[in-house]
Amino acid sequence: MRLSDLPRGTDAVIDSVDDHGSTDPVAHRLRELGFVPGEAVRIVATAPLGGDPLAVRIGFTRFALRRTEADRVNVHTAAGTPA
Amino acid sequence: MTTLNIALVGNPNCGKTALFNLLTGSRQKVANYAGATVERKEGWFTTPAGHTVRLLDLPGAYSLNATSPDEAVTRDVCAGTYKGEAAPDLLVCVADATNLRLHLRFVLEMRNLGRPVVLALNMIDAARRGGMEIDLPRLQAEIGMPVVPTVGIRRDGARSLLTQLDETLPPVPTPLPAGTDLHAMVRQILSDCVTQSTPLSDRVEERLDRWVLHPVWGPVILIVLLFFMFQAVFSWAQPVMDGIDAGMGWLGQQVGQLLPDGVLRSLIVDGVIAGAGSVVTFLPQILILFAWILALEESGYLPRAAFLLDRLMSFAGLSGRSFIPLLSSFACAVPGVMATRTIQNPRDRLVTILIAPLMTCSARLPVYTLLIGAFIPHRNIGGFLNLQGLVLFGLYALGIISAVVVARILRWRNADRQEATLLMELPAYRLPNPRDLALGLWERARIFLLRVGTTIVSLTVLLWGLSSFPAPPPGAPGPAIDWSLAGRIGHLMLPVFAPLGFNWQICVALIPGLAAREVAVGALATVYSLGSGTDTDQAALQLGQMLPTHWSMATALSLLAWYVYAPQCVATLAVIRRETSSWRVVALAAGYLFALAYVAAFLTYHIARMF
Numbered sequence: 001m002r003l004s005d006l007p008r009g010t011d012a013v014i015d016s017v018d019d020h021g022s023t024d025p026v027a028h029r030l031r032e033l034g035f036v037p038g039e040a041v042r043i044v045a046t047a048p049l050g051g052d053p054l055a056v057r058i059g060f061t062r063f064a065l066r067r068t069e070a071d072r073v074n075v076h077t078a079a080g081t082p083a
Numbered sequence: 084m085t086t087l088n089i090a091l092v093g094n095p096n097c098g099k100t101a102l103f104n105l106l107t108g109s110r111q112k113v114a115n116y117a118g119a120t121v122e123r124k125e126g127w128f129t130t131p132a133g134h135t136v137r138l139l140d141l142p143g144a145y146s147l148n149a150t151s152p153d154e155a156v157t158r159d160v161c162a163g164t165y166k167g168e169a170a171p172d173l174l175v176c177v178a179d180a181t182n183l184r185l186h187l188r189f190v191l192e193m194r195n196l197g198r199p200v201v202l203a204l205n206m207i208d209a210a211r212r213g214g215m216e217i218d219l220p221r222l223q224a225e226i227g228m229p230v231v232p233t234v235g236i237r238r239d240g241a242r243s244l245l246t247q248l249d250e251t252l253p254p255v256p257t258p259l260p261a262g263t264d265l266h267a268m269v270r271q272i273l274s275d276c277v278t279q280s281t282p283l284s285d286r287v288e289e290r291l292d293r294w295v296l297h298p299v300w301g302p303v304i305l306i307v308l309l310f311f312m313f314q315a316v317f318s319w320a321q322p323v324m325d326g327i328d329a330g331m332g333w334l335g336q337q338v339g340q341l342l343p344d345g346v347l348r349s350l351i352v353d354g355v356i357a358g359a360g361s362v363v364t365f366l367p368q369i370l371i372l373f374a375w376i377l378a379l380e381e382s383g384y385l386p387r388a389a390f391l392l393d394r395l396m397s398f399a400g401l402s403g404r405s406f407i408p409l410l411s412s413f414a415c416a417v418p419g420v421m422a423t424r425t426i427q428n429p430r431d432r433l434v435t436i437l438i439a440p441l442m443t444c445s446a447r448l449p450v451y452t453l454l455i456g457a458f459i460p461h462r463n464i465g466g467f468l469n470l471q472g473l474v475l476f477g478l479y480a481l482g483i484i485s486a487v488v489v490a491r492i493l494r495w496r497n498a499d500r501q502e503a504t505l506l507m508e509l510p511a512y513r514l515p516n517p518r519d520l521a522l523g524l525w526e527r528a529r530i531f532l533l534r535v536g537t538t539i540v541s542l543t544v545l546l547w548g549l550s551s552f553p554a555p556p557p558g559a560p561g562p563a564i565d566w567s568l569a570g571r572i573g574h575l576m577l578p579v580f581a582p583l584g585f586n587w588q589i590c591v592a593l594i595p596g597l598a599a600r601e602v603a604v605g606a607l608a609t610v611y612s613l614g615s616g617t618d619t620d621q622a623a624l625q626l627g628q629m630l631p632t633h634w635s636m637a638t639a640l641s642l643l644a645w646y647v648y649a650p651q652c653v654a655t656l657a658v659i660r661r662e663t664s665s666w667r668v669v670a671l672a673a674g675y676l677f678a679l680a681y682v683a684a685f686l687t688y689h690i691a692r693m694f
Contacts, residue, residue, distance in 0.1 A: 025150060026504055026506065028148070029145070029146075029150060029506060030506070032145055032146045032148065032188070033145060033185065033506075033508075034184060034185055034188070034266065036266045044289070044292055044296070045292060045293075045296035045297070045298075045301075045390075046298065047296075047298065047301075047390055047391060047393055047394055048298040048299070048301065048302055048391060048394065049394040049395070050394055051298075052393070052394060052397075053390060053393050053394075053403070053505050055292065055296050055390060055509060059182075059184035059185065060181060060182045060183070060184055060185070061182055061184065061185045061508060062288065062292070062508070062509040063506065063507065063508055063509065064386065064389070064390040064393065064403065064505055064506075064507045064508075064509055065505060065506060066393070066402075066504070066505045066506075069504060069505065069506055
């Protein structure tokens with residue numbers, strides 16, 4: 001499933017980050033910030049007025065991501081199988 | 084002994100600036116990098132063994148693969164390729180010990196620069212309190228460079244770093260082979276060297292963020308904070324301002340008694356003291372405003388506010404990132420426009436620059452305060468709100484709402500469908516450090532007073548000259564200023580501004596207000612004190628009590644509306660030109676602001692006259 005579909009408060013693990021187009025600076029930056037396969041993530045908050053952006057905890061760090069950015073990140077929930 | 088050039092690098096929010104302040108104290112110089120609009124902070128200190136160190140605080144970066152002008156400067160200075168910057172002898176890479184997973188990746192990038200590097204493991208105390216044990220000798224071996232623990236917020240927190248600096252420079256670290264998976268390496272180092280005993284969910288951030296980022300409580304907390312900020316600016320500053328006001332009045336009287344009646348006395352008392360005095364009075368307000376913004380920034384709250392407001396900002400076609408430049412613009416549009424450099428998307432950046440002048444800057448406060456104090460009754464509403472504070476709040480709100488509308492129109496005109504990005508770190512919460520706040524405030528106060536001392540005083544003196552010469556013929560009827568150059572210019576401008584309810588004195592004051600908005604207050608004081616023909620220093624300092632007898636309520640409201648929009652700040656226009664390298668953008672900004680100001684003042688004046 002995509003990170004943007006992950007319910008708030010559920011632990012998940014990153015599978016991959018998709019590039020949108022051939023050179024995708026957003027995907028590149030996401031990887032540099034630690035969105036790499038195997039990292040544990042969790043959505044800690046969603047913003048008012050429509051739940052966009054998301055506050056995501058990865059490791060010791062929290063990031064604010066818009067849903068379009070979180071769409072690039074594929075995750076599976078820690079307990080279950082990739083959806 | 085030669086000077087050692089050291090550059091301080093690290094991720095944003097690693098506590099680099101606190102460490103910089105700790106090392107250099109007040110021996111700092113803030114300027115811009117040659118040929119770039121990135122802020123350059125440099126400081127000096129002497130190590131215990133007597134080495135002189137020139138320390139450069141580089142902009143925070145997540146990676147040497149730069150995505151913003153700030154990161155590009157950091158990359159080039161570290162590489163020693165930045166034109167006009169000496170290559171650093173040593174890089175001190177700062178990493179937050181509580182956030183090593185993110186920060187160590189950047190530290191590893193430093194290994195391939197071919198320069199000696201020392202890792203400063205900052206906030207080591209917070210890491211220990213959070214139940215984290217770090218095996219320093221092992222970390223040092225695995226990361227391939229000397230590691231020193233530091234605590235940027237404690238007086239002796241840089242001791243180990245200073246000891247390290249007194250030793251011979253460490254060897255250049257062995258570069259990592261190309262294609263090394265830095266994340267995998269960081270993970271390995273962390274599992275080898277760090278043990279975490281307390282679960283993550285118990286951390287302060289987790290507990291606070293449950294409230295601060297809550298969809299309902301989050302915005303409530305934000306609104307309460309902003310509201311108190313504006314109430315504080317208006318009411319807490321008052322006693323100090325009254326004190327300065329009285330002091331200036333006393334000074335004017337003392338000097339007036341010392342000097343013989345004549346041109347010199349008029350110049351000093353009416354020009355310099357009345358002009359500068361009425362502006363210095365507003366220093367407490369400006370400092371309170373800056374103190375709030377600095378404290379919000381230092382505490383880590385500001386990016387959270389950006390998170391909460393992102394949706395609202397996207398309604399204006401912007402991202403939450405635009406929030407910080409726009410909030411800075413409440414202090415002054417110049418740093419606000421400069422802060423837009425952190426916005427990667429060029430279109431977002433341009434729109435943010437264009438609407439930044441609509442945020443009510445602190446230079447408008449003197450004008451607002453004067454007019455609100457003089458015309459709006461000091462009355463309590465609902466027991467704890469006061470009407471003057473509410474009107475001030477309303478003026479700020481008007482600027483914000485207009486900015487949203489303008490941004491929408493600009494977006495619609497410039498329908499570039501590029502994806503807007505946010506991707507922003509929400510840093511750890513931190514108690515603002517008094518020393519860092521004090522240094523930040525001192526910097527603002529210095530800039531403000533320098534402006535008073537140079538630009539503003541010279542402008543008030545120029546205006547005094549325009550208002551005093553030529554002198555009226557002996558026995559001429561009416562106030563002297565009517566005969567002067569300023570009076571003539573004011574009268575010439577009058578046909579344009581009369582439909583807004585402005586009289587010629589206001590027109591005269593608008594001229595020097597171009598250089599700095601707050602000068603308009605000094606200018607009014609000068610114009611009225613010279614025009615009153617009575618004891619001048621008294622009149623100048625009691626402008627607030629005098630205005631209601633000269634202006635109607637409609638005129639005062641119209642001038643307030645004018646000031647919400649008017650492009651009356653050469654410094655802002657100059658910084659827009661510098662940041663965009665385009666006169667077209669400058670013309671667009673000045674043109675639309677003037678049009679808005681004119682229409683708003685016109686409507687306000689005519690609507691207010693109906694009551």
